[in-house]
Amino acid sequence: MKIALLGYGKMGKTIEKLALEKGHSIVFKSTSESSEGNFDEAEVAIEFSSPEAAVENISRTLKAGIPVVSGTTGWLEKYDEMVNLCKNRNGSFIYASNFSVGVNLFFSINDYAAKLMAKWKDYKVSVEEIHHLQKKDAPSGTAITIAEGILKHSDKKDWKLDASEENTLNITAKREEDVKGTHIVSYDSPIDTISLKHEAHSREGFALGAILAAEFLKDKKGIFTMKDVLGLKIND
Secondary structure, three states: OEEEEEOOOHHHHHHHHHHHHOOOEEEEEEOOOOEEEOHHHOOEEEEOOOOOOHHHHHHHHHHOOOOEEEOOOOOHHHHHHHHHHHHHOOOEEEEOOOOOHHHHHHHHHHHHHHHHHOOOOOOEEEEEEEEEOOOOOOOOHHHHHHHHHHHOOOOOOEEEEOOOOOOEEEEEEEEEOOOOOEEEEEEEOOOOEEEEEEEOOOOHHHHHHHHHHHHHHOOOOEEEOHHHHHOOOOOO
């Protein structure tokens, strides 16, 4: 599989390393300052850039007829626009706030737990996320996806960073040195606490998931999610 890497930071370099180990080739890679290779040779693009560059990168790829996998967060106010562009171009697109297989299993566990806990009003639910100091957006896209899974089964109206309102789901975001990504969902009652936790130990889980998504997307048409890639839509 011939891959274009749009964004060549820590994640892009990890994807490159693992993709080459799996027998794929990198035919193009770009940063905000430079690019090398031949974009038009790509059979699929993997996009991990910045919130400011994501929409332009995704648009360029869809207009070129190249399937695109995007893991950049912080740009989702334009998500519907990209979906419409994909449909109009009969393209191929996967966006995920997190490509880690473990995190996507966690999303499904979180969804089920939220449904199970919905009637137990003594338990107050909250979300905490911890990331490295260089992460630009807060809360993380993963935390937002977790919150949306909870809200589907809750009488709370919305999520908010550092919320204090009774009808709002509180997300706490922390930035610490060299944390790959930790997400904790807590159900607190006066007598006990139930916690669900996912802790990433390296970037390789995210990178492998993105490559898996690219392998899935190649030669397909449409808009997909990691639930499609991993076959997690059984109880949807």
